[in-house]
Amino acid sequence: MNFTKLRNIFLIFMACSFLGWIYEVSVGIFETHVGYVNRGFLFGPYLPIYGFGGLILIILLKRVRDKGIYIGRVNVSFILVFLITMFITTVLELLGSYFMEFLMGDWLWDYSSYFCNFEGRIALWSSVKFGIGGLIIIYFIEPLINICIKKADKRAINVFSLILALIFLIDLSFRPFLGSNFLGK
Secondary structure (H helix, E strand, C coil): CCHHHHHHHHHHHHHHHHHHHHHHHHHHHHCCCCCCCCCCCCCCCCCHHHHHHHHHHHHHHHHHHHHCCEECCEECHHHHHHHHHHHHHHHHHHHHHHHHHHHHCCCCCCCCCCCCEECCCEEHHHHHHHHHHHHHHHHHHHHHHHHHHHHCCHHHHHHHHHHHHHHHHHHHHHHHHHCCCCCCC
């Protein structure tokens, strides 16, 4: 894989990670009414699980978006992207909760009070929200990032990407020694 392709994947990963952080902070403010709480594991404003989730969705669903799947004359690609996104993100969230519990003894959310939940790890309402988020990533974010990358000065985007990668790697390497940055469920 060449540097340009790796850079573009990294930028999409970081954009999805940042948007996931914004989403989680917004949930903390509007759904729990607690005010600002850094709901991230790392210092920076990004949640890598959203970055990986975004990349997985793009890899798996870009062809569905671009090809178009029809029932009769009705394009159902949008609905399929939504449903597949719900499934993938629910599985990712469930596996993520088990992984975090294995590493830290607990996971960072609790859906126990939500309708149609499993062990407080996943719930229907969060799956629906992630389905909507997947639509936003597949139909708006990924195409927008690609447009921005194409229009940007190549040297500037390379320098920006390297600085961002360095900051992210430093954050990632120090976090295990400093404990969780997360301040509430």
